[in-house]
Amino acid sequence: KQEVTQIPAALSVPEGENLVLNCSFTDSAIYNLQWFRQDPGKGLTSLLLIQSSQREQTSGRLNASLDKSSGRSTLYIAASQPGDSATYLCAAGSVNAGNMLTFGGGTRLMVKP
């Protein structure tokens, strides 16, 4: 059974810092890994999707990498802004689980002005 872990659970940084959020998964047989953002009281918004054949994806100030062999993914946020404050969740789509995603517990990010 796939298990996804995110470290740290919470992070507080001053505005302008570059930061890295970590995600690890136990079953390397994945077809993709997705990063989501969740604002308080809202649903999840997809940020980046990395297919299993890819090593990274970039969107603006966000860059996500994937290392299947080590069971890890990282989300890099450049020049953080207060508007980046939210909970970030990663989810692994396992080959053995059809189209279902297994989510990590999330990292709650606070960017202070």
Add this chain to the structure above:
Amino acid sequence: DAGVIQSPRHEVTEMGQEVTLRCKPISGHNSLFWYRQTMMRGLELLIYFNNNVPIDDSGMPEDRFSAKMPNASFSTLKIQPSEPRDSAVYFCASSLGNSGNTIYFGEGSWLTVV
């Protein structure tokens, strides 16, 4: 597109009452998911439909929970009878295709059972 639409957004009900949550997926999407989110357990998949057919309901916690998808544009999640431990945010999500595509979430239904 309006995105995934869920109703009600908030519901407070008494223990023992029936609760019905509704979802309209994005038009054209053929996969639909119901998730439950709590502080203790995080985000859990309850059930997954593909082309209106339930594919995996192993996440449905008990027989008190049931889900239906009578057509491609509508799904319901029903809890009968409801219990205080069912209090959570219930998310519906949809995607196109069988695997590997972005999943789009609704805003969630916030359920409180007192």
